Amino acid sequence: MSILAVGSRRVAESRLRNMWRWRNAIITFGIGNPVLYLIAVGLGVGSLVEESMPGGIDGIPYLAFIAPALIITAAMQAGQDEVVFPTLAGFIWTKTFYAMRATSLTGAQIAEGVLFAAFGRIVLTSVVYGLVLLLFGAVSISGALGVTALAILTGTCWAATMQAIAASVHDDGGFLSLAGRVIIMPMFLFSGTFYPLSALPLAVQWIGWISPLWHATELGRWLSYGAPTPLWQVCVSVAYLMVLGVGGVVLARRRFERRLTS
Amino acid sequence: MDVAFPPGRHGWLCPVIWARDLTKSYATKTSGDVLAVDSIDLEVGPGESFGILGANGAGKSTTMRMIGATLQRTSGELTILGHDPQHEGPLIRAHLGVVPQQDTLDTDLTVRENIYVYGRYFGLSRAELQPRVDDLLDFAQLQDKRDAKVDSLSGGMKRRLTIARSLVNEPSLLLLDEPTTGLDPQARHLLWDRLFRLRETGVTLVLTTHYMDEAEQLCERLVVMDAGRIVAEGSPAHLIRTHAGREVVEVRFGAQRSNEVVPHLAGIGQRTEVLPDRILLYTEAGEADLHEIVARGLTPTTALVRRASLEDVFLRLTGRTLVDE
Ligand SMILES: Nc1ncnc2c1ncn2[C@@H]1O[C@H](COP(=O)(O)OP(=O)(O)OP(=O)(O)O)[C@@H](O)[C@H]1O
Ligand SMILES: [Mg+2]
Numbered sequence: 001m002s003i004l005a006v007g008s009r010r011v012a013e014s015r016l017r018n019m020w021r022w023r024n025a026i027i028t029f030g031i032g033n034p035v036l037y038l039i040a041v042g043l044g045v046g047s048l049v050e051e052s053m054p055g056g057i058d059g060i061p062y063l064a065f066i067a068p069a070l071i072i073t074a075a076m077q078a079g080q081d082e083v084v085f086p087t088l089a090g091f092i093w094t095k096t097f098y099a100m101r102a103t104s105l106t107g108a109q110i111a112e113g114v115l116f117a118a119f120g121r122i123v124l125t126s127v128v129y130g131l132v133l134l135l136f137g138a139v140s141i142s143g144a145l146g147v148t149a150l151a152i153l154t155g156t157c158w159a160a161t162m163q164a165i166a167a168s169v170h171d172d173g174g175f176l177s178l179a180g181r182v183i184i185m186p187m188f189l190f191s192g193t194f195y196p197l198s199a200l201p202l203a204v205q206w207i208g209w210i211s212p213l214w215h216a217t218e219l220g221r222w223l224s225y226g227a228p229t230p231l232w233q234v235c236v237s238v239a240y241l242m243v244l245g246v247g248g249v250v251l252a253r254r255r256f257e258r259r260l261t262s
Numbered sequence: 263m264d265v266a267f268p269p270g271r272h273g274w275l276c277p278v279i280w281a282r283d284l285t286k287s288y289a290t291k292t293s294g295d296v297l298a299v300d301s302i303d304l305e306v307g308p309g310e311s312f313g314i315l316g317a318n319g320a321g322k323s324t325t326m327r328m329i330g331a332t333l334q335r336t337s338g339e340l341t342i343l344g345h346d347p348q349h350e351g352p353l354i355r356a357h358l359g360v361v362p363q364q365d366t367l368d369t370d371l372t373v374r375e376n377i378y379v380y381g382r383y384f385g386l387s388r389a390e391l392q393p394r395v396d397d398l399l400d401f402a403q404l405q406d407k408r409d410a411k412v413d414s415l416s417g418g419m420k421r422r423l424t425i426a427r428s429l430v431n432e433p434s435l436l437l438l439d440e441p442t443t444g445l446d447p448q449a450r451h452l453l454w455d456r457l458f459r460l461r462e463t464g465v466t467l468v469l470t471t472h473y474m475d476e477a478e479q480l481c482e483r484l485v486v487m488d489a490g491r492i493v494a495e496g497s498p499a500h501l502i503r504t505h506a507g508r509e510v511v512e513v514r515f516g517a518q519r520s521n522e523v524v525p526h527l528a529g530i531g532q533r534t535e536v537l538p539d540r541i542l543l544y545t546e547a548g549e550a551d552l553h554e555i556v557a558r559g560l561t562p563t564t565a566l567v568r569r570a571s572l573e574d575v576f577l578r579l580t581g582r583t584l585v586d587e
Contacts, residue, residue, distance in 0.1 A: 099366035
């Protein structure tokens, strides 16, 4: 028994074939991104932070503090890129979804296939990032396993949400600039990525609370170095990510189906 | 077959396409509901080549997409290959070949890959596909372009590739939406030749066009659509005989004189059509009528006697010319 319908696998195969042609860029970015981030922010900024806050945040090295946020961000970014661009291309730029839709495939299968291929990229990105974190000594082995699995989960749930959103976009240029400025940037800045959310004024803390990145980062800190986290918060955060994931898949399937039959 | 058909006018036991009161209205934000297809009946039998002739906006593509099981109908009944597209879209599409009005080729892929990947969507195995893709490249006369990117193809080559791609699942019904629009005459003839070959293999062809010569060449039977309705149906010859007559006398008098001349033409031919640039007289005996015009001293600047065509049928039925001139 496989989880994916046969049709969805055929779509995923075609997406993977397309990604394969970008393999050099994907691998270079997959390794270069964590290495550069860890050197610049982890070690560079970290030495400043540790100078002014002896003992670091949470009483651990700054690198260990930001490591979960970095890997999760990378997984979310990879997932988002691998659903948003193919979805806009499929509906608007090259209209390949319309060609797929003329075959025995269904709209829902096309949605699932695109997400499944993105899942592959998320896994690759997360595993490479986890290894780099381990090499830099930012996490323990068990911590690396924990945050890598969490990054895969978060990246996939986020990709599903973004796919559902991208599926109803008609103005691609407007959407891309809006998504960058209104969703990605604030989320990255106000999710307790570089410093604890509690360091921010209460007026902007709510951005963190609705941000999947914040929820996942808190879970990641709990998993990687045992940052004190109440059980209810763990449950709420996991549930929140699952709602985004399941809700995203349900909505994306429906929107693909509708858009390709009207 | 899971549907029993009421005996249709054409008497096929299992029509490939069967529609009654098929209707589609699009809900739009700006202009409310647009009635694109208005209660049409269709029946196409196995192996037929069937045409839908109509001007821009007549509802041809909308009809084709409903037949292709990629557009939900608003009301009416529709059965394709014995199944209802509303419920069994994937099953029906597995046996269709679709050439949409706008090419949907994957510009990131090569010519060969386009056919191959499309075959994979249908779930065909690699082993099955290798020889089939090769045959289709031969058929489309694109063998020497097999590894070229789609972007580098001419319009006619892209169209042939789209047709080759649509055949990868060995469809029993091929839908072609304006297969030759925008192509030069040479490319069109090459394409027609390919479609003739297909017809000989027994594939059912349904095509839309606004070229009357294309309809005359390729279709055994056709419907004329206007504003979402079917206004006539029959073989090209039958339509011409019933709606246009045998011959047409085309006379030009110059824009100024045209209207003055019309009353003087009374009694010549069976029917007169006055166009902005010329007058058409429908008749059984063109030469004699032209003599009569000259005998009445009306001296046209140019005159032409020709056989009646589908263009005339269309003009008669809709009051408009097919292709904007
Ligand atoms: N997706 C849509 N939403 C709203 N209206 C539409 C849509 N598609 C077509 N229409 C309208 O429905 C009518 C029929 O369009 P259709 O594309 O079926 O015509 P056509 O005969 O194929 O024309 P053409 O020769 O230009 O391709 C037109 O008035 C068109 O504007
Ligand atoms: Mg059309």
